[in-house]
Amino acid sequence: MLSVDAVTVRFGDTVAVDAASLDLRHGQVLAVLGPSGCGKSTLLRAIAGLEELAAGSVRAEGRDLRDVPTHRRGFALMFQDGQLFRHLDVAGNVGYPLRLPRHGGSVREPLSQPAREPLSQPARADRVQELLETVGLPGYGSREVSTLSGGEQQRVALARALAAEPRLLLLDEPLSALDRSLRERLAGDLRGILTATGTTALLVTHDHDEAFTLADRMALMFDGRIAQEGPTEEVWAAPATREVAEFIGFGTFLEAEPARRVMAAAAQASNATPMRPDVRDVSARTSHGAHLVASGSGSSPTVGHDGALLPGDERVLALRRSALRVDPAGSLEGTVVAAGAVSDAVRVELDLDGIGAVEALGDQGSTLRPGDRVRVRADGAGMALLP
Numbered sequence: 001m002l003s004v005d006a007v008t009v010r011f012g013d014t015v016a017v018d019a020a021s022l023d024l025r026h027g028q029v030l031a032v033l034g035p036s037g038c039g040k041s042t043l044l045r046a047i048a049g050l051e052e053l054a055a056g057s058v059r060a061e062g063r064d065l066r067d068v069p070t071h072r073r074g075f076a077l078m079f080q081d082g083q084l085f086r087h088l089d090v091a092g093n094v095g096y097p098l099r100l101p102r103h104g105g106s107v108r109e110p111l112s113q114p115a116r117e118p119l120s121q122p123a124r125a126d127r128v129q130e131l132l133e134t135v136g137l138p139g140y141g142s143r144e145v146s147t148l149s150g151g152e153q154q155r156v157a158l159a160r161a162l163a164a165e166p167r168l169l170l171l172d173e174p175l176s177a178l179d180r181s182l183r184e185r186l187a188g189d190l191r192g193i194l195t196a197t198g199t200t201a202l203l204v205t206h207d208h209d210e211a212f213t214l215a216d217r218m219a220l221m222f223d224g225r226i227a228q229e230g231p232t233e234e235v236w237a238a239p240a241t242r243e244v245a246e247f248i249g250f251g252t253f254l255e256a257e258p259a260r261r262v263m264a265a266a267a268q269a270s271n272a273t274p275m276r277p278d279v280r281d282v283s284a285r286t287s288h289g290a291h292l293v294a295s296g297s298g299s300s301p302t303v304g305h306d307g308a309l310l311p312g313d314e315r316v317l318a319l320r321r322s323a324l325r326v327d328p329a330g331s332l333e334g335t336v337v338a339a340g341a342v343s344d345a346v347r348v349e350l351d352l353d354g355i356g357a358v359e360a361l362g363d364q365g366s367t368l369r370p371g372d373r374v375r376v377r378a379d380g381a382g383m384a385l386l387p
């Protein structure tokens with residue numbers, strides 16, 4: 001549906017987007033994830049036709065969009081702050097796109113087609129009601145925009161963006177202005193709405209959890225370049241570079257003997273508890289745990305049958321905090337350096353014997369103090385070998 005090929009955008013001497021390529025199929029949701037200033041908003045704007053391309057091309061349904069202005073592309077945009085019309089009520093905002101003559105077609109129509117008549121008033125009212133139900137705001141039509149909470153405003157903005165059945169929905173940090181709990185809830189809802197409406201969407205965000213919740217595919221962007229692109233679970237489980245791994249939440253990096261010890265401990269723990277999936281086979285999607293992709297795929301020939309790295313393998317083992325749990329039954333031992341509560345666990349910095357500094361998790365409410373000796377269980381879920 002969308003094909004972005006080696007797109008470059010420059011601002012004077014700044015190369016904001018550097019030969020970025022992406023493909024998006026009908027009904028897919030792709031998240032472009034990266035730190036502030038990496039160029040993700042510029043890429044989104046270039047796709048929308050709001051930035052000039054210094055090189056490369058953007059195609060929709062196979063057609064080059066070079067000469068197609070923004071309002072004729074059949075795309076809808078939604079930004080961080082929703083940008084609702086203050087002088088219109090909720091129904092007026094949601095119905096606004098339905099009052100315009102339609103160019104560029106919707107998801108149901110070919111890209112190049114003549115402008116179509118706007119909908120009649122009763123048909124518009126029905127559609128607005130349907131859209132408000134879709135975003136969980138039935139009966140909100142006559143509310144003034146200024147009386148809505150931030151989350152409600154974003155839902156209205158989403159309903160407005162979906163009104164014209166865009167062939168592509170472009171979302172720029174759609175949830176960033178909201179507080180954390182609302183963001184998490186709305187991310188789940190948004191995912192459901194995109195799936196239910198079969199909307200093809202491209203989302204830019206700096207929040208890896210948001211990308212993980214919303215998207216089928218992820219593209220990691222640093223310094224204007226796409227560093228890795230693929231199905232969300234795959235990127236989550238097998239980051240291609242240390243930069244990608246750090247950005248999606250891996251905090252500990254080990255090599256050589258320390259890496260081998262942790263992997264051996266994980267293999268041992270998984271053999272000791274046969275109900276748990278084998279580290280080599282798991283690929284299921286979980287909300288925070290990546291899964292070790294080791295020898296099962298044939299891509300890691302120097303990972304031994306017990307899941308351990310063989311001597312001489314120089315690859316880096318990346319660990320999420322969840323890969324190491326403080327547990328009296330664990331096979332590793334170490335000394336607590338620091339500990340502090342996080343949302344549903346205790347985050348622990350440890351000096352593991354023979355391994356060194358790592359981050360781990362303790363059970364919620366556990367009292368751990370610097371100097372305490374603890375045992376630690378290693379879990380293959382939450383580990384990845386960097387290529």
Ligand SMILES: Nc1ncnc2c1ncn2[C@@H]1O[C@H](COP(=O)(O)OP(=O)(O)OP(=O)(O)O)[C@@H](O)[C@H]1O
Pocket residue numbers: 011014015016034035036037038039040041042043206
């Ligand atoms: N209109 C502009 N003129 C000049 N430079 C710009 C312009 N827009 C963006 N840039 C620069 O291009 C780079 C990429 O900016 P962009 O807004 O795309 O990043 P981003 O990843 O979306 O960041 P953020 O998450 O902070 O919005 C930055 O260095 C920025 O300063």
